[in-house]
Amino acid sequence: MTSFHERSPLRSTRAVLLALVVTAAVGLTACSHAMMLAGAGARRPAASEFGLGPRTSAQGRYIATLAPERPLRPRQMQTVRVTVTDDRGQAIDGATLTIDGGMPQHGHGLPTRPRVTRTLGDGAYDIDGVRFNMGGWWEFRVAIAGSAGADIVTFNLEL
Amino acid sequence: MCFHRLLITVTATLVSAIVATASSGLQGWSVADVAMLQSLSLRDLEPLPPDPGNRVADDARAAALGERLFFDTRLSANGRVACGTCHLADRDFQDGLPLGQGVGTTAKRTMPIAGMARAPFLFWDGRKDSQWAQALGPLESAVEHGGTRAQYARVVMEHYRAEYEAVFGALPDLAAVPAAAGPSGDTASVTAWNGLSVSQRRDVTRVFTNIGKAIAAYERRLDVGPSRFDGFVDALLTRRPTAGLLTSDEVAGLKLFIGKGHCTECHNGPLFTNYEFHNTGVPARTGLPVDGGRLAGAAAALQDEFSCRSEWSDAAGRCPELDYVITGDRAQQRAYKVPSLRNVAERPPYMHAGQLATLADVLDHYNRAPAAPLGHSELHPLRLETGELRQLERFLGTLTGPVRVSGAVGIRTPR
Numbered sequence: 335m336t337s338f339h340e341r342s343p344l345r346s347t348r349a350v351l352l353a354l355v356v357t358a359a360v361g362l363t364a365c366s367h368a369m370m371l372a373g374a375g376a377r378r379p380a381a382s383e384f385g386l387g388p389r390t391s392a393q394g395r396y397i398a399t400l401a402p403e404r405p406l407r408p409r410q411m412q413t414v415r416v417t418v419t420d421d422r423g424q425a426i427d428g429a430t431l432t433i434d435g436g437m438p439q440h441g442h443g444l445p446t447r448p449r450v451t452r453t454l455g456d457g458a459y460d461i462d463g464v465r466f467n468m469g470g471w472w473e474f475r476v477a478i479a480g481s482a483g484a485d486i487v488t489f490n491l492e493l
Numbered sequence: 494m495c496f497h498r499l500l501i502t503v504t505a506t507l508v509s510a511i512v513a514t515a516s517s518g519l520q521g522w523s524v525a526d527v528a529m530l531q532s533l534s535l536r537d538l539e540p541l542p543p544d545p546g547n548r549v550a551d552d553a554r555a556a557a558l559g560e561r562l563f564f565d566t567r568l569s570a571n572g573r574v575a576c577g578t579c580h581l582a583d584r585d586f587q588d589g590l591p592l593g594q595g596v597g598t599t600a601k602r603t604m605p606i607a608g609m610a611r612a613p614f615l616f617w618d619g620r621k622d623s624q625w626a627q628a629l630g631p632l633e634s635a636v637e638h639g640g641t642r643a644q645y646a647r648v649v650m651e652h653y654r655a656e657y658e659a660v661f662g663a664l665p666d667l668a669a670v671p672a673a674a675g676p677s678g679d680t681a682s683v684t685a686w687n688g689l690s691v692s693q694r695r696d697v698t699r700v701f702t703n704i705g706k707a708i709a710a711y712e713r714r715l716d717v718g719p720s721r722f723d724g725f726v727d728a729l730l731t732r733r734p735t736a737g738l739l740t741s742d743e744v745a746g747l748k749l750f751i752g753k754g755h756c757t758e759c760h761n762g763p764l765f766t767n768y769e770f771h772n773t774g775v776p777a778r779t780g781l782p783v784d785g786g787r788l789a790g791a792a793a794a795l796q797d798e799f800s801c802r803s804e805w806s807d808a809a810g811r812c813p814e815l816d817y818v819i820t821g822d823r824a825q826q827r828a829y830k831v832p833s834l835r836n837v838a839e840r841p842p843y844m845h846a847g848q849l850a851t852l853a854d855v856l857d858h859y860n861r862a863p864a865a866p867l868g869h870s871e872l873h874p875l876r877l878e879t880g881e882l883r884q885l886e887r888f889l890g891t892l893t894g895p896v897r898v899s900g901a902v903g904i905r906t907p908r
Contacts, residue, residue, distance in 0.1 A: 408532075409762055411613075411813050440758060442824075442871070445769050446817040463817025467767035468758055469532065 376438030378471055384490045391485035394421055396478050398487040402464075408493050411446070412464045418457045420482045425457030429480030433461055435473050469493045520735055527729060529751045534726035535719055538763040541610050546623045546801050546808040547706045549660055550713055558656045559711030562704055567648050568632060570596050570639030576631070576708065579603040585836045585896060586715065591778075591847025597636030600781050602847045605840065607896045608833060610713040612768045613814040617829045617845040618790025619770055622814055623806070625709035626799035629701065633677050641675030641682045643667075646700035661703045665696035702805040717764060717835045720894035722747070739891055746888025749881055754859075756885075765834035765892065772828040774863050774870030778846040783867065788825035791818055826868030838890040852889055856882045 387399035396418055403413040418426040431450045436443035445467045452460040466472050474489040519527055531537055549555035562568065564577040579593045580586040586606040593599040601617055609615065615627035631637035632645060649657050650667050658664060670693060674685035686694065725738045739747070750756045759767050770787035777783075794815065799805050801812035819825070829845045843849040849858060860882060862872035877885070 409767060411817075445767075445819070447819055448817060463813060465817075467769050468761045469529070 378439070379490050384471075384492055386491075387487075387489060389487050389489055390421070391478065391487045393483075393485045395482040395485040396420060396426060396480070396487060397423070398476055398478070398489075400474070400489060406466065406491065406493060408466050408469050410465065414448075414461045414464050415454075416459050416461060416476055418459070418476075418478060418480070425455075426478070426480045426482065427453065427455060427457060429459075429478050431459055431461070432477040432479075433464075434475045434477065437468075437470060437472055439471060466491075466493045520729060522729065526748075526751065529757065530726045530747075531730060532761065533722075533751075533757070533763060533765065535717065535723045535763050536726065536730065538717070539611070541713060541716075544610065544623065544625075544709070544713065545811060546806040547625045547709055548807040549703075549706050550625075550710050552660060552710060554656070555660045555707045555710035556714055557711075558653060558660060559707035559709065561653070561656075563708050563711055565648070565652075567652070568638055568640065568645050568704075574638050576628070579637075580606055582896075585840055587840050589840060589842075591842050593637065595631065595634070595637035596639035599634070599636050600784070600846065602842070602845055604830075604832065605836065606712050607715045608717040608764050608835070610709075610716075611764065612766075612830075614768070614770075614790070614794060614830070616790065618784070618786050618793070619830060620790040620793035621797060621799070622794050622801050622812070623709065623799075624712050625702070625705040626797060626806075628705040628708040628712070629799055632701075632704070633675060635678075641673045641678040641686075642701035643670050643674035643682075643686070643697050644672060645704055646670065646697045647672060649700055649704060657700075657703070657707075660707065664700065667696065667700070669693070670697055698805070702799060705799070714899045716897045716899060717833070718895035718897035720835065720892045722888075722891040723894070725891070740887065742884045742887040743891050744888075745881075746884035746886065747891075749877070749885050750888055754875060754877065754881075754885055759831045760834050765837075766831045768831065770825065770828040770830055771871050772824070772826065772865050772868045773859070773872050774865035775829070775844045775858070776848050776863070777866045778848050781846060785826060786868070787828040787830075788822070788868075791820045791825060794818065795820065823868070824871075827865060828868070834889060835892050835894060837892060838886075839893055852886050853882070856885055 386401065388397045389399070390397050397420070399417045401415040401417070403415070404410075406412060406414075416431065418429060418431075420426055433448040433450075434443070444465070446463045446465045448461050448463040448465075450459045451462040454460065461476075464474075470493060472491045472493055474491050475486055476489070477486045478484070522530070544550035562576075563580075564575050564582075566573050566575045566578070568575060574595045579588045579590075579595065580603060581588055587603045588594070591602060593601060593603040604617070610624055613619075613622065615621040615624060616630070621627040621630060632640065633642065646667055647670065650664055654664060670689065671685045673682045674689060674697070675682050676686050677683070678686070689697070721739065725735055727733075728735045728738055750760075759769065759771055761767050770790070772786065794800060795818065797803070801808045801815055802810060806812075837843075838852060841851055843852070843855045849855050856877075859872060860875045860877050862870060862874045864870060
C-alpha cells in the first residue's frame with residue numbers, strides 16, 4: 335500500500351483510473367453522508383476568507399486585524415493582539431471586546447475563555463488565554479461594542 | 494447538486510493522484526496527511542514547559558529525592574502503599590486494574606505518568622492544576638495512601654532530612670507534631686490537626702507541599718519514548734523506505750485514525766491528546782457514586798488548597814490556566830480527560846473507571862456512540878466496518894514504546 339519503488343507510467347495510469355472509480359463510488363456515498371450530517375456540520379469557507387485580517391465586521395462598522403504573539407499552534411496558550419478601526423481606518427479605543435469561537439464542523443467552542451487583558455491605545459487590545467485544541471478550521475469571533483455601535487468580526491483560522 | 498459535487502471531487506482526485514504519483518517520496522500519503530503524521534510523532538514533541546509553580550521542578554536533587562519518595566511505602570496508613578504501588582514502573586506507571594487499589598479501592602482507573610508534565614490539568618476530571626498538587630491528592634485520600642500530612646512530614650524528618658534540607662532548606666521543628674494529623678483524615682487526625690497552632694499547621698503543610706514538589710520533579714523526567722509509529726513517520730519524512738515498518742493493516746488503521754475515524758479531533762499532538770475533557774458517553778460503573786467529571790473538576794481546581802493561586806505555589810500569581818478556565822458549562826457534565834494513546838494497547842482495561850475491557854470494546858463504543866448516562870455525549874456514530882475497527886486496533890498497537898527517563902533518576906520498584 336505504501337510501495338517505495340518508483341511506479342511505472344502504466345501502473346501510474348492504472349492507479350489514476352482506479353482512483354477515479356473509487357472516488358466515484360466514495361463521492362456518491364459522500365453525497366448521502368453529507369446530507370445525513372448536514373445539521374451537525376458546516377461548510378468550510380473559501381480560502382480567501384481565511385487569515386488574520388484585516389477583516390470587516392458583519393455590518394461593516396469595524397475593521398479588525400489579528401496579530402498573534404507567536405505563530406498560532408494547537409494546544410498552546412497564546413496571546414493575540416487585535417487592532418480595531420472604524421470603516422474609514424480611524425483607531426477605535428475604549429471599546430468592549432468579547433471573544434468567542436469554535437469549530438463549526440465539530441460543534442464545539444473554544445476550550446478556554448479568552449478575554450482582553452490590556453488596552454494599548456491606537457485601537458490595539460491584547461487578548462490573553464487563547465487556545466485551540468486541535469488542527470483544522472476554527473472561527474475566532476471578536477464582538478465589538480464601541481463608538482460605532484455593536485458589531486462582530488469573524489475570523490476563519492486554519493490551525 | 495450531488496453530481497456537481499461529484500464532478501469537482503473527481504477532478505480534484507485526478508489532479509491529486511497525478512501529484513501524488515509525481516511525488517513518490519510521500520509514498521502514497523498526501524501533503525496534508527504527512528503534516529498530520531508529523532504532528533502526531535515525537536518529532537513534534539515540544540520540550541517540557543517550565544513549571545513556575547514548582548521552583549525545584551528542574552532540580553536534579555529534588556528529582557532524586559522525589560524518586561525515593563515515589564516508591565516509599567512508609568508514606569501510607571498501612572506501610573504498604575507507595576505512589577509506585579499503582580503507578581508500576583515496569584507497566585507504563587499504571588496497574589492494569591479497572592480501579593486503583595490503595596489502602597482501599599478507588600473510584601478511578603490509575604493513569605500513566607509519562608509526558609504528563611505537559612498537561613495543564615491532572616486527574617480524570619482535571620481537579621489539580623500541577624503535577625506537584627496532583628501528587629498530594631492520593632497521599633491524603635482515605636482509599637489511596639490513607640495517611641496524614643503530619644505523618645508524611647515526620648517520615649521526611651526521620652528518613653530524608655539531609656536530602657530534603659539540601660533542596661528546600663532547614664526543616665521546621667516537628668518534634669511536637671503528632672504522628673497523625675491532617676485536615677482531611679479520620680476524626681482523630683482532624684481533631685489532632687485542629688489542636689495544632691497555626692504556625693505548626695503551616696510548617697507541616699510546607700513540608701507536605703515540598704514532598705509533592707519533589708515527587709513532581711521526578712515525574713517530570715518520565716517522558717514518552719519512540720514507538721514503531723514514530724519510526725514509520727521518521728522514515729516517511731526522511732524519504733527512507735517504509736515497507737515492513739508497519740503492516741498493511743496498521744497503515745490502513747492509521748489512515749482511518751487520521752481520517753474517517755475522527756480520532757484526531759481529541760487524540761492529537763505527539764501525546765495523542767489535546768489535554769481537554771470530553772463526554773464520550775462512557776457507561777457508568779455500577780456501585781460508584783455519581784460524579785460530575787470536568788464540571789466538578791474545573792470548580793475544584795479553582796478552589797484547591799494547592800492551586801497555582803495558593804500561597805504554596807511558586808507561580809507568584811501568574812496562573813493563566815486558571816485565569817481562562819471554563820467553568821459551569823453544561824458540556825462539562827461527565828466530561829473526562831482525553832488520555833494519551835501512547836502505550837494504549839498495553840494497558841487494558843479502559844476509560845476512567847476501567848469500564849471497557851479491551852481496545853475492541855473501546856472501538857465498538859466509539860463506533861456505536863451510545864447516549865451518555867449523564868450529560869451529552871459528543872460522539873456521532875462512525876459506521877465503520879468490523880474490518881476497519883480491527884485495522885484501527887492494529888494501528889493503536891504501533892504506539893507502544895518505552896518510558897524515557899531523563900536526568901539522574903532511574904526506574905525503581907516499591908520498597
